[in-house]
Amino acid sequence: MSQLKHSAQDKLERLDGFHVSIDARTGRADVVLARPPFNIISMAQRDQLRLVFESLDENDEVRVIVLRAEGEHFSSGGDIKGFLEASPEHVSKLAWNIAAPARCSKPVIAVNQGYCFGVGFEISLACDFRIVTDTTLYALPEQKLGQIPGSGGSARLQKMVGITRTKDVVMRSRRVPGRQAYDWGIATEFVPLAELEAATDSLVKELLFFSPLAQRTAKKLLNDTDDATLSVAIELEGHCYSRLRSSDDFREGVEAFHGKRAPKFIGS
Known part of the structure; x- marks a missing residue:
């Protein structure tokens, strides 16, 4: 070919x-x-x-x-x-x-x-x-x-x-x-x-x-819901929140908060 x-x-x-x-x-x-x-x-x-x-x-x-x-x-x-x-x-x-x-x-x-x-x-x-x-x-x-x-x-x-x-x-x-x-x-x-x-x-x-993963998620969510109804926007926000809940960056953010230190996000 x-x-x-x-x-x-x-x-x-x-x-x-x-x-x-x-x-x-x-x-x-x-x-x-x-x-x-x-x-x-x-x-x-x-x-x-x-x-x-x-x-x-x-x-x-x-x-x-x-x-x-x-x-x-x-x-x-x-x-x-x-x-x-x-x-x-x-x-x-x-x-x-x-x-x-x-x-x-x-x-x-x-x-x-x-x-x-x-x-x-x-x-x-x-x-x-x-x-x-x-x-x-x-x-x-x-x-x-x-x-x-x-x-x-x-x-x-x-x-x-x-x-x-x-x-x-x-x-x-x-x-x-x-x-x-x-x-x-x-x-x-x-x-x-x-x-x-x-x-x-x-x-x-x-x-x-900030976490690059959370930044990308926030940008896409806000762009995608710009012309959505309130109920649809809230639904999509919930799905995005749920997905980030299992991310390495979210765990790092929580541990850093409780450890009173700056987080080190890796984007996953």
């Missing part, structure tokens, strides 16, 4: 507009947008970002993933010309690619400074945590192009802030400053720009303390 091949092999050989670093010692991986000055996200880059998140999800050395950018802006959005050149089939996959951080079983932190527009905002919304500063501006400006958000932006935002505020942002292409995003519940933390790196490091360290 001939050797199996997949297009993904070629797509990961040369990353377009971003790079990845993995610190196996700490369990942290950084996905860094690097197309200055505005870190525009190309069509090819969307495919690659999905593949990178899938790869990091399977990497046992990685516990927490940080999505950040070089320079003063996270991303001003996508490559506008690329939309006209892409086929309808390709465009139909955009939302699936940008949802990769949400599907990833590990915690993902978006570090958002400066412009965070269009797909830059959408991929941040697909992350689990968003840290913003006094420079951050969120926006879904597609109405200015005669379009609507196409990678989950309006849908995820409406889940977070409700239909009234989402219409205000989407239908008016309105920009939301970092402080307001925090007040609305879009952002997890609001810090001065000078403290952004320290706040990111602190959150990573905090997440690394």
Whole structure:
């Protein structure tokens, strides 16, 4: 039988507009947008970002993933010309690619400074945590192009802030400053720009303390029950709790609690 091949092999050989670093010692991986000055996200880059998140999800050395950018802006959005050149089939996959951080079983932190527009905002919304500063501006400006958000932006935002505020942002292409995003519940933390790196490091360290198994379980449960009824959500929560009840990490947590010591979780 001939050797199996997949297009993904070629797509990961040369990353377009971003790079990845993995610190196996700490369990942290950084996905860094690097197309200055505005870190525009190309069509090819969307495919690659999905593949990178899938790869990091399977990497046992990685516990927490940080999505950040070089320079003063996270991303001003996508490559506008690329939309006209892409086929309808390709465009139909955009939302699936940008949802990769949400599907990833590990915690993902978006570090958002400066412009965070269009797909830059959408991929941040697909992350689990968003840290913003006094420079951050969120926006879904597609109405200015005669379009609507196409990678989950309006849908995820409406889940977070409700239909009234989402219409205000989407239908008016309105920009939301970092402080307001925090007040609305879009952002997890609001810090001065000078403290952004320290706040990111602190959150990573905090997440690394917990059981990776319990973290993965909590993320999947919360994602899966986001649009479930209360009774279904409680039922699923009970099943997840029951499964963790027999885990090594839960036993370690209980023994550490009674022994008045810090737990050493192993992820099983």
